[in-house]
Amino acid sequence: xxxxxNNTLTISSLNHWxxxxxMRRHVLQSISMEISPGEVVLLTGPSGCGKTTLLTLIGxxxxxxxxxxxxFGKQLFGASRKTRQNLRKxxxxxxxxxxxxxxxxxxxxxxxxxxxxxxxxxxxxRSQSREWLRAVGLEDHLSKLPHDLSGGQKQRVAIARAxxxxxxxxxxxxxxxxxxSSTGREIVDLLxxxxxxxxxxxxxxxxxxxxxxxxxxxLRMEDGQILHSV
Amino acid sequence: MELNNFVKKRKIPLAWLLLTRxxxxxxxxxxxxxxxxxxxxxxxxxxxxxxxxSVTVHKLFDADLVLISPRSKSSISMSGFPRRRLVQAMAQxxxxxTTAVNWNFLLWRNPENLSTRSIxxxxxxxxxxxxxxxxxxxxxxxxxxxxxxxxxxxxxDEFGPISxxxxxxxxxxxxxxxxxxxxxxxxxxxxxxxADGNLITSSETYLELSPGxxxxxIEIGLVRLKKGSDIEKVVRSLNLSLPSDVKVMSLKSFxxxxxxxxxxxxxxxxxxxxxAAMGFIVGCVxxxxxxxxxxxxxxxxxATLMAMGYNLRSLxxxxxxxGFILSIMGYIPAYVSxxxxxxxxxSSTKLPVEMSFSRASIIFCLILFxxxxxxxxxxxxxxxxDPAEIF
Numbered sequence: 353x354x355x356x357x358n359n360t361l362t363i364s365s366l367n368h369w370x371x372x373x374x375m376r377r378h379v380l381q382s383i384s385m386e387i388s389p390g391e392v393v394l395l396t397g398p399s400g401c402g403k404t405t406l407l408t409l410i411g412x413x414x415x416x417x418x419x420x421x422x423x424f425g426k427q428l429f430g431a432s433r434k435t436r437q438n439l440r441k442x443x444x445x446x447x448x449x450x451x452x453x454x455x456x457x458x459x460x461x462x463x464x465x466x467x468x469x470x471x472x473x474x475x476x477x478r479s480q481s482r483e484w485l486r487a488v489g490l491e492d493h494l495s496k497l498p499h500d501l502s503g504g505q506k507q508r509v510a511i512a513r514a515x516x517x518x519x520x521x522x523x524x525x526x527x528x529x530x531x532x533s534s535t536g537r538e539i540v541d542l543l544x545x546x547x548x549x550x551x552x553x554x555x556x557x558x559x560x561x562x563x564x565x566x567x568x569x570x571l572r573m574e575d576g577q578i579l580h581s582v
Numbered sequence: 583m584e585l586n587n588f589v590k591k592r593k594i595p596l597a598w599l600l601l602t603r604x605x606x607x608x609x610x611x612x613x614x615x616x617x618x619x620x621x622x623x624x625x626x627x628x629x630x631x632x633x634x635x636s637v638t639v640h641k642l643f644d645a646d647l648v649l650i651s652p653r654s655k656s657s658i659s660m661s662g663f664p665r666r667r668l669v670q671a672m673a674q675x676x677x678x679x680t681t682a683v684n685w686n687f688l689l690w691r692n693p694e695n696l697s698t699r700s701i702x703x704x705x706x707x708x709x710x711x712x713x714x715x716x717x718x719x720x721x722x723x724x725x726x727x728x729x730x731x732x733x734x735x736x737x738x739d740e741f742g743p744i745s746x747x748x749x750x751x752x753x754x755x756x757x758x759x760x761x762x763x764x765x766x767x768x769x770x771x772x773x774x775x776x777a778d779g780n781l782i783t784s785s786e787t788y789l790e791l792s793p794g795x796x797x798x799x800i801e802i803g804l805v806r807l808k809k810g811s812d813i814e815k816v817v818r819s820l821n822l823s824l825p826s827d828v829k830v831m832s833l834k835s836f837x838x839x840x841x842x843x844x845x846x847x848x849x850x851x852x853x854x855x856x857x858a859a860m861g862f863i864v865g866c867v868x869x870x871x872x873x874x875x876x877x878x879x880x881x882x883x884x885a886t887l888m889a890m891g892y893n894l895r896s897l898x899x900x901x902x903x904x905g906f907i908l909s910i911m912g913y914i915p916a917y918v919s920x921x922x923x924x925x926x927x928x929s930s931t932k933l934p935v936e937m938s939f940s941r942a943s944i945i946f947c948l949i950l951f952x953x954x955x956x957x958x959x960x961x962x963x964x965x966x967x968d969p970a971e972i973f
Binding site: 386454517 | 594599600603604778783880882886887890891966970972
């Protein structure tokens with residue numbers, strides 16, 4: 353597929369509600385935004401303002417209720433479960449907690465990402481996984497289980513796993529919140545460097561003021577609305 | 583091409599790793615499945631063993647047809663019929679020989695500790711064939727002397743160390759039904775559910791031991807046919823020509839008749855099948871518990887995989903493979919323990935409990951069914967894995 357002339361992400365007047373009847377809450381109010389290929393966008397805002405909801409909608413994890421949401425030119429409004437599922441293979445995700453599989457080694461965790469690629473032999477997927485771990489500086493920790501790794505190392509594995517599936521869009525939800533400041537800085541720099549090498553766009557939700565400078569663009573959200581672009 | 587495809591498609595053995603990285607959980611699972619399997623092996627083994635044991639003597643009879651009284655219900659309640667019927671049967675062209683057999687329980691005194699116990703006694707004319715055993719004819723000749731019996735060395739030990747004494751050259755004498763007898767030989771028949779032991783003697787000695795037996799009345803008539811005779815046809819024509827105080831059947835029907843009694847007229851079949859069913863249910867509960875808690879514990883991880891783009895079907899496949907691995911890992915110890923316990927049962931009860939291929943495969947299928955069914959039930963929990971919840 354060729355998205356060169358397309359935005360990675362196009363959103364216009366996206367609304368989302370939680371609950372029913374009296375309890376119904378308008379969490380996203382006519383959101384409109386775009387992300388171009390290779391762009392790194394940071395999304396900040398107080399907690400409960402709808403950042404995470406927006407992220408799950410973009411990540412095709414939730415059904416779009418109202419409005420236009422196109423990822424790689426594919427309309428997600430009214431998209432079937434299967435379409436969303438296939439689309440997810442092209443979207444990498446990095447979570448607040450690292451969410452690694454506890455029973456798999458670092459290498460195997462990364463390979464779970466690489467296994468999503470079609471047309472590669474087991475051997476080549478395996479060597480790709482090792483490449484990614486080398487790229488995040490964990491070549492000496494291939495066969496360690498997650499609980500033998502430090503917080504920063506786990507988050508590196510999570511980055512390697514997300515990138516191993518060669519996504520065109522990377523969604524990160526407060527990837528530095530569980531890390532100390534210098535480790536957080538390292539992780540974000542690494543994320544940006546590797547994403548750019550893959551010409552992968554990044555949308556990162558963060559509270560962390562120390563990493564705002566990695567962004568090409570900064571979005572601020574409050575009460576379900578995007579306030580202004582910087 | 584196939585192999586190439588496999589190499590391309592090969593993925594991390596997630597199910598295997600999920601199980602083996604939790605040694606305690608898999609040990610509990612294997613113990614549970616193996617326990618259920620052993621329970622099923624034992625219950626079904628006992629059931630089949632008892633049914634087989636009920637016909638150990640029947641199977642050895644040198645006969646094509648068998649005559650019994652229509653009032654006979656099983657080997658433990660045989661009624662008599664006139665011996666003349668066998669002579670009448672000889673009139674049939676295909677019949678080449680007959681043997682009249684008396685069959686009843688008598689009291690045997692253990693010569694070592696003098697306690698008495700009920701033993702199945704068979705009386706026959708020693709010059710006629712009785713059992714299919716090349717050695718038997720020679721041993722039968724010793725019965726021509728009055729007061730001699732052949733003792734079944736597979737009888738339970740409570741009858742006394744008869745064969746040990748006999749084989750060491752001792753003269754073994756004891757009482758049967760209060761009359762003195764001497765053991766003149768050893769045969770191997772095997773105890774049944776109804777009879778703890780067997781002895782064979784001549785008709786003459788039998789009548790001496792059991793004076794209440796009506797004259798000319800026997801319990802079983804063995805009939806041998808010419809080679810190549812149509813057994814079913816002879817059965818039909820004998821049933822028509824003989825009076826209704828006897829029933830003619832083939833040896834196979836006689837064996838089935840006996841087995842059928844134990845299967846349908848007693849609770850044995852029901853009790854042991856129920857026991858096996860209990861094992862099956864216990865196994866189901868254990869495997870379900872294990873797989874359900876496994877899925878619950880890993881729910882965030884499953885949700886993460888879904889968020890990464892793995893579809894629900896591939897995750898269901900993981901749970902199904904876990905079930906399959908557990909069934910194999912549980913079956914092997916169950917099978918081995920089954921073999922050991924069967925040997926133990928054989929040596930202590932002398933019942934013919936054997937590991938048959940059909941039972942081994944039936945139980946494997948049951949365990950597989952148990953594990954896959956439980957996996958299927960545990961998969962429902964996977965529906966709770968909502969990738970939107972993990973952010």
